[in-house]
Amino acid sequence: MFAFERPACPDYLSGSWEELGLRYEAEKAENEAYKFQWTARFRYENTRQLLNEMTQGHCAFCDGGDLGAMSRETIEHFKPKSRAEFRRFAYQWENLYPCCDQCQSQKREDFDEQLLVADEIGYQFDDYFIVDYINGELQPNPLATDENQRRAQITLELYGLNIAIRLQxxxxxxxxxxQRDRDExxxxxxxxxxFLMDA
Incomplete structure (x- = not known):
């Protein structure tokens, strides 16, 4: 997970996300089969573009690049919209992340309060993880606090960050x-x- 900063919530969303979330929560309470939809007021394309710019076109979780070309580009609800306690956050700017197919399909609707996200204030990769350049694995940093090691392990598991395809x-x-051109x-x-920062 590569640290990034989240810009302020766009004006069009700051004035509507709570109302939209409460409406979704009410619809689900009335009819459990109700399907979530991005509404016109959410401005899906604008929001998706702003989220992509936030991470320079990388997945917010595995940091895979070229979203939309290498992987289908999705918007991830960090706190899953399917869970009753989080439905009101379905349109909240701070709960939305650009995400690749693989991360979304690994995490599904799971969540843990200890799960890491790279725009958390003070987040630094080395406080949680180390890399193994031989096999491609990420591991909890053995020098980190017990809590940070626990958070790292939960994050590795929920997002499947060490499945075989990731290592390859x-x-x-x-x-x-x-082999890059160091000037370009x-x-x-x-x-x-x-994974490349200290390579």
């Missing part, structure tokens, strides 16, 4: 990064920036 992709991206290519041009 990180090692492939590392080879590409080592910058870190943001690559996926898995947390």
């Amino acid at each position: 992709c990180r090692k492939k991206e590392l080879r590409r990064y080592r 290519d910058v870190l943001d041009d690559f996926s898995y920036r947390y």
Whole structure:
């Protein structure tokens, strides 16, 4: 997970997200089969673009790049909209993240209060994780506090950050990064920036 800063909520959403969320919560309470929809007031395309810019076009969780080209581009509800206690946050700016297919399909509707997100104030990769450049794995940092190690482990599990395809992709991206044109290519041009930072 590569740290990023979240910009302020866009005006069109700051004035409507709570009302939209409460409406969704009421609809689900009345009819459990009610299907969530992005409404016109949410301005899906504008919001998606702003979220993408926030992470320089990377998945907010695995940091895979080229969303929309390498992977279908989705908006992830960090606190799942399917769970009754979180339905009112379905349109909340701070609950929405650009996300790749793989991360979304791994996490599904799971959530844990200890789950990490990279725009959390003070988040730094090294406070939670270390990388193994031989096998491509992320591991909880053994020098981190017990709580930070626990949070790292939960995050690795819920987002499937160490499934086999992830390890292969990180090692492939590392080879590409080592062969880059140092005058032209910058870190943001690559996926898995947390894995490449100290390579």
